[in-house]
Amino acid sequence: MLNKRKSSAMALLLAFSLFVLAACGGGDGGKASPSGSADGGASGDSGSAGGKKYKIATVVKLTGVAWFDRMNDGVKAFGQETGHETFMQGPQKADAALQVQIIEDLIAQKVDAITVVPFSAEALEPVLKKAREKGIVVITHEADGMVNTDFNIEAFDNLEYGAFLMDNLAQAMGETGEYMTTVGSLTTTSHMQWEEGAYKRQQEKYPNMKAVARKLETNDDQKTASEKLRETLKAYPNLKGFQGASGNDAAGAALAVEESGLNGKLHVVGTSVPSVSAKFLESGAMSMIGFWDPAEAAKAMDKLAVMVLEGKKDEIKEGMDLGVPGYESLKVRDGKYLYGSAWVGVTKDNVKDYDF
Amino acid sequence: MTRWARSSEFYVGLILLLLFAIIGSRNGAFFSAANLFDLIRSAIVPGIFAMCATMVIISGGIDVSFPAIATFSMFSATKLLLAWHFDGPVFVAFALAGAIGLCLGLINGLLIAYFRLPALIVTLGTSSMFSGFLLTFVGSRQVSNLPASLDRFGKLQVVKFAGEGGITVGLPMTVLFTAAIVLAVAGILKYTMIGRGIYALGGDPVSAERIGFSAKFLQCFVYGFVGLLAGIAGMIQTTMMRSSNPVDLLGTELLIIAAVVLGGVRITGGHGSVLGALLGLLLIVTIQNSLILVGIPSYWQRLVIGALILVGTGIAAYQIKRSSAKRKSILA
Incomplete structure (x- = not known):
């Protein structure tokens, strides 16, 4: 009896370990092998x-959020269009230290260029410095003022984009009343600049x-954003507007607005993607969302990286056309x-035009 | 002094009352029904997690994988239901997520009980594995359109009334799940042989074995049960957020463990109560959700939350030091 129990447990463990092995083989291995062979071919004709x-x-x-999933589409598309080997990596939770680790790994893998969307610009400076010292081209995005980068590209001037969102919020609020703002993290440069703008x-x-409450931190988390709006509403019962910076802020706020029965009384604008926000835009819990297409941003970054690698750095100047929409x-x-x-x-009128 | 006045529950309760008084005196809105309901709402998912952490820590172990299990269960269950074009009772969704959670929890339990691997290492490893497996094979894209029955369930409220300023105040149906789970865990720990066994195991594994408890069975039970609860908690999160996000919840384990330890559950095992854990959690949830009310600026809020984790884990470290010092003095 005892033996039977033991052996069945052993069988389970064996099955489990096989499952793990299969997972490793299918996951990382699957991804690595085609890239490995492509690399081999590339280094062959490096002359x-x-x-x-x-x-x-x-x-x-x-990774795992709609925003960066869309960016991944752009990364893949650029690879297919140009034949360069492009791939995307990122931590499973928003943490600067994890990003540093990933970049360290990429340096060890001797990639030609790293394009990066930093969670915290300051935290990445040292490791990107190291990458550049090893001859790796570094292109950043959403990190205006970054020191250790070849080029930082923004989809737009952050202050102007923040002002654009504010114009929409003001229009929804009838240009009067109290409003609040949130950012994903106080160390996310772009969020802070949108808020400032x-x-x-x-x-x-x-x-x-x-502005009754400014720059509340949501940690890029929908539930936290929802809680922040509820709390601010208690402290300031006349609250009429919400502007969120992180991709999850507006959706979280809209959820709280809908549950509080405040559709049309408390206006939510923010950065988000249509797939997440469509239902809130349609129900009226959200007035308007702004964004830039992360897929195009990825293409623009990769394009810049290729230009630098090909020694065409001088051609990158005022008025240049990257050949990517919006750039x-x-x-x-x-x-x-x-x-x-x-x-x-995007408002409820044109939300159907976007599928990400 | 009577016994209850020396218990940590008593002190945490006292601190909590003091905190209520301070926040309430700064902003009267704190005592409004809307705020109390919001506090309870914020504690629905963390409340179940706190029960997970309490059981495991009392049994002398530790589990940092419950958020990963919750996320895995909720996301893969949602994906499955969508693939089946499911529109039946929500019970099925919770049962499915619970079952997935149970399986993942048992993996932890088997590794810890039969291979005698350290619980922290096992759960750290599995936590990362579950999450990685989920993102690689199940999907990494957030699901915004849930099956219709889940969406409807997410909008159900237990109580609902119009507060001041036309704001609808309500509590979601899921609060009943948390209440039921809290009562169940308290009942198991206090009134069943398994529950007493968990305390015995955490207090002294050797003695527990000698008086006839099977450590292997108890450990499998604890980690399996925690997996089940985490799965249900995950599905609750999904219905409440009306979307399923495969990177949600990750990283909440530290604050939950700190809350439970603040509430008097000893990190070395064998000691603690459900009431204490709940008080500890309430303390953290209250602080997290009252900083705007009190008017603390955004930058300071980081500091306060950080200090809170430090105090919570500091108490834990102190407990370990004290208990190991005691052991030494017995030997000497």
Whole structure:
């Protein structure tokens, strides 16, 4: 009896370990092997400069969210269109230390270029410095002012985008009333700049509006965003507006608005993607979302990386056309900070036009 | 002093009352029904997690994989239901998520009980594995359109009334799940042989074996049961958020464990209560959800939450030191 129990437990464990092995083989192995062979082919003809295929890694803040899934589409599309080996990696939770680890691994793998969307710009400076010292091209996105990068590209000037969101919020609120703002993290540069841009626009153009709570942290988490809105509403019962920076803020806020029966009374705008926000836009819990297409951003980053690798760094200047929608006429500041004009505003009228 | 006045539950309760008084004096809205309901709402999923952590820690183990199990269960269950075009009773969804959670929990239990591997290492490993498996094979894209019956269930409220300013105040149906689970765990720990066995095992494994408890069975039970609860908690999160996100919940384990330890559950095992764990959790949830009410600016909120974790884990570290010092003095 005892033996039987033991052996059945052993069988279970054996089955389990097989399952683990299968998982490893199918997962990482599956991904690594085609890339390995592609790399081998590439290094073979490294003598011919024009046809050289590069290995470009994209590191994002977080995997598993709609936003970066869409970015992955762009990364893959760029690889298919150009023949370069492109792939995306990112931590499973938003944590700067995990991002550093991933970049360390990529340096060890000797990739040609790293394009990265930093969770915390400061935390990545040292490891990106190291990457550049090893001759790896570094392109960043959403990290305006980053030091250790060849180029940082923004879909738009962050302050202008924040002001654009504020214009929409003001319109929904009738240009009067109290509002609150949230950011994913106080160390996320882009979120902070959007918030600043929005606040500045409100101060200049909408004197009857008032920020009652600013830059509340949501950790990119929908539930936290929802709780922050509920709490602020208790502290300021006349709250009329919400502007969220992180991709999950607006959806969380809209959930709280809907559950509190405040559709049409408390207006939510923020950065989000249509697939997540469509139902809230349609129910009226959310007024408007702004975003830029992360797939195009990924293509723009990869394009820049290839240009630098091919030695065409001098061609990247004011007014240049990257050949990617929204990035047809770049603005340049201090030589290496680039801006497109790729924002998109979506309301319930045009939400059906986007499928991500 | 009577016994209850020396218990940690008493002190945590006292601190909690003090905190209520301070926050309430700064902003009267704290005592409004809307706020109390919001606090309870915020504790629905963490409440179940706290029960998970309490059971495991009392048994002398530790489990950091319950958020990963919850996420795995909820996301794969949602995906399965969508693939089946499911529109039956929500009970099926919870049963499915619970069953998936139970299986994952048993993996932990078997590794710990039969291979005698350290619980922290096993659950750290499995936590990462479950999450990785989920993202690689099941999917990494957030599901925003749930099966219709789940969506409807998410909108159900136990109580609902119009508060001041036309704001609807309510509690979601899922609060009943948490209440039932809390009562069940308290009942198991206090009134069943298995529950007493869990305390005995955590207090002294050798003595527990000598008086006839099977450590292997108890460990499998504890980790399996925790998996089951985590699965249900995951499905609750999905219905409450009306979307299923494969990276949700991850990273919440530290704060939950800190809450439970604050509530007097000894990290070395064998000691603690459901009431204490709940009080500890309530303390953390209250602080997390009252900083705006009190008017603390955003930058300071980070500091406060960080300090909280430090105090919670600090108490745990102190307990370990004290208990090992005691053991030494007996030997000497």
